[in-house]
Amino acid sequence: MTALRYFPATEEEDNGIAPHQDGNCITFVFQDEAGGLEVCRDGVSWIPATPKPGAIVVNVGDVIQVLSNNKFKSATHRVIRPKGRSRYSYAFFYNLLGEKMVEPLLQFTEHLGELPKYRKFQYGEYMQLRMRNKSHPPENPKDVIHITHYSIN
Numbered sequence: 001m002t003a004l005r006y007f008p009a010t011e012e013e014d015n016g017i018a019p020h021q022d023g024n025c026i027t028f029v030f031q032d033e034a035g036g037l038e039v040c041r042d043g044v045s046w047i048p049a050t051p052k053p054g055a056i057v058v059n060v061g062d063v064i065q066v067l068s069n070n071k072f073k074s075a076t077h078r079v080i081r082p083k084g085r086s087r088y089s090y091a092f093f094y095n096l097l098g099e100k101m102v103e104p105l106l107q108f109t110e111h112l113g114e115l116p117k118y119r120k121f122q123y124g125e126y127m128q129l130r131m132r133n134k135s136h137p138p139e140n141p142k143d144v145i146h147i148t149h150y151s152i153n
């Protein structure tokens with residue numbers, strides 16, 4: 001699955017993409033020289049993923065976070081399009097088939113003597129819940145479904 005985005009130039013400062021994590025496995029982002037993609041560090045500061053010719057931004061998504069039992073974190077990122085500039089980006093989302101079951105791998109749990117931090121779930125179910133977040137946004141933002149929906153406390 002891929003997405004091609006084009007943000008036209010307007011006088012508005014921020015018509016990018018709100019902070020989010022990608023729900024898939026891994027994402028490759030190709031952005032032009034306009035910049036604007038930012039990654040959140042420690043839930044506090046935003047680090048720009050400054051465009052470099054020929055460079056590809058690789059985002060770890062929710063599935064890898066679960067498989068690795070949180071050893072690899074799904075990057076929180078956003079796009080703030082630079083004022084008055086157009087921006088082109090192309091993202092390749094590597095996805096699982098919806099029927100696939102996802103759970104922390106033994107290599108990141110039992111083999112390390114650690115308990116799984118997520119229960120097993122079907123990938124397609126998670127995709128449907130994420131789509132529902134968009135089609136029927138909950139009144140309270142805390143009810144938006146994230147990967148933590150499958151966390152074991």
Ligand SMILES: O=C(O)CCC(=O)C(=O)O
Pocket residue numbers: 003005017022029031037077079089090091
């Ligand atoms: O346009 C970009 O640079 C990133 C797009 C993105 O984060 C997404 O589509 O999930």
Ligand SMILES: [Fe+2]
Pocket residue numbers: 020021022077
């Ligand atoms: Fe994203």
